[in-house]
Amino acid sequence: MNRRILEAVLILALAAVPASAFAGPVTVSGGWFRALPANLPSGGYFTLLNNGPTEIALTGAASPACETLMLHESETMNGMAQMTDVKSILVVPGATLKFAPGGYHLMCMHPTPEMKPGATVFVTLQFLGGKAVTVPFAVKNAKGQ
Secondary structure, eight states, X not given: OOHHHHHHHHHHHHTTSSSEEEETTEEEEEEEEEOOXXXXXXXXXXXXXXXXXXXXXXXXXXXXXXXXXXXXXXXXXXXXXXXEEOSOEEEOTTOEEEEOTTSEEEEEEEEOTTOOTTOEEXXXXXXXXXXXXXXXXXXXXXXXX
């Protein structure tokens, strides 16, 4: 099936879940990327809610709109801002974890031409134990609009 047709089918299928997607006890909502010019890395943000009775671990992410998509955390140490690669993020039962500028985020390295403001791209979040959920992410401009 043509990739564009497949993407259109996925967008229509996910339209029934306008703001969130569910993977068992996990709710993912508000997904978006900040697209930057000149093929610079794009930051991805969303909210993750653990509705289940046990701790979950987010272990990775993937998207056809990114050559590589990594879990990152921004921190300020000794007055210096730095980003670090994160192997997994634990979310206790009932907790909400916000991926936002200045904290946890997805880092899209070498974004494809699909990563342009106004577009929707798909991200698959991977969890310990092999579970995964694919969710739509809006692509916004550098100002987050």
